Amino acid sequence: MNKLRSFILASTILAVPALADTPQVARGQYLVDVVMQCGTCHDTPDARGRADPAMRQAGGRVFANVGLRAVTPNITPDPDTGIGAWTAAQFADAMRNGRRPDGSLIGPPMPVEAYRGISDGDLAAVWAYLRTIPPVRNPVTERSSFPRSPTRFEPVATVPAPPGDDPVRRGEYLAVTLLHCMDCHSPRVALDRADPARIGAGGRVFQTPSGPLPARNITPHPDAGIGAWTEAEVWRVVAEGIGRDGRRLYLTMGSRAAGWARMTEGDRADLLAYLRALPPLE
Template sequence: MQRGLIPGVLVLAVAAAAVGVFVTRATPIDSSPLAGRDSDPAKGETVFIASGCASCHAAPDAEGDAKLILAGGQRFPSDFGTFIAPNISPDPEAGIGAWTLGDFASAVKKGVSPDGQHYYPAFPYGSYLHMDDQDVVDLWAYWQTLPRDATPSQPHEVGFPFNIRRSVGVWKLLYLKDDWAVQIADTPELERGQYLVEALAHCGECHTPRDALGGMNRANWLGGAPNPTGRGMIPSLRPADLTWGPTEIVYYLETGFTPDFDSAGGHMVAVIENFAKLPASDREAVAAYLKALP
């Protein structure tokens, strides 16, 4: 009797493994909606700034125009290991210069590499998946204007079992969500604010607490979280906790100065530098969104 069960168990095990392999595969984006679109590098620059690409991928301690050299090398510690930003300059060997627009869109919105591997969600594609297709096209066009750099990317310092890339497919099944984090009133200003906060500027990636597997706890959206560096807390942006008025939020996003005469520190310094370069209407839209949170 037991001998008769063994083949059936093996068949079920093989079938379960096959299903697991299928559902956790890295599937690139359908790039057909991107084909034939006109691109605007100037608009792409705005997307680049709002998305904070240089903030993570410029070389450590880069200043001024050197921040446009996306050589990578910055280190981002976490509970799962230390992730090191790769070279994403247009260099065809060390960077992403040999990629197609479809490759780029798959990486940004799906976290899938050109060779069919999952990227770790330290790359905030969980937020970028909301990015408008035209913004992706314009961003790629701007990317072609950036300087090349031949600095090799460094491997992440991630141990077992988190170094198994296939497991990221399970993470994506659990946590990648196409819907917006919150439902708010439908006005052009609030739509823009939501797009900036939840998609381009990916504010939730730092300001929302995470569970044991690193997924964002949407029930406490923007409710504050431990700093991945282990130093202090990243503050809540919910209206009950962030008591600043809209004008004070706008001023902070432009200057880095708080109403109580303190100033931004840590990674927020780079965020302020980016927001200061955006139109005033964008900072106002972010403030409107934050004050409209439930």
């Protein structure tokens, strides 16, 4: 009963109307466009595979890798082909519990495991901002297919914000939840679950035109990880997509660097504090 009451309360908070110029919407824009960069997956690609500015968050991008074929949905407020007809509670259920309004499960690359930890305030901000973007009519009829069913997570009702006086906890919230760094930088124990004993130790392998590419160890181990890296070297990777050896990075780290370069100084400092606090794993 307490869980149900908390879920109803959280849903009520999410449902409060928000104007386009409110601090809540501004926070949502920062989260969606800078930190979480939802458009990396949800912006509709043009004929050359690049994001079409007129099709922001309209879906249709395909990700295919080792038996998985994921097709991103339209998350604009279009009522017929997007999420305009969803309720705030249904949006929360999709984000945190990986479940669509029709009951079907959402699988990778949607980082449901990470987003289970999104705070009530940030979830409300994301919802408020998405309701202000232009609705785009773009039917995405193909559903994703996976080698096995996505994890059925226990419902999450409410999540508090990380304490404001603890940079490591705030950095953990950024890395694990909003940026979902550990979705790539930790080995997997399931299709959509990271190994809790090896957080940040790297090892997840991605297929690139140059061959298999393992995500690197980002724990503070001095040899296997980034323990010997300077702060400037860490931020060059995050904000410029350039590795310690000067090479431009592939995949997420390269494609999202321009957005992450706009992260606030406070968020940068918190993220680094968390990475430095991880156990140094080989």
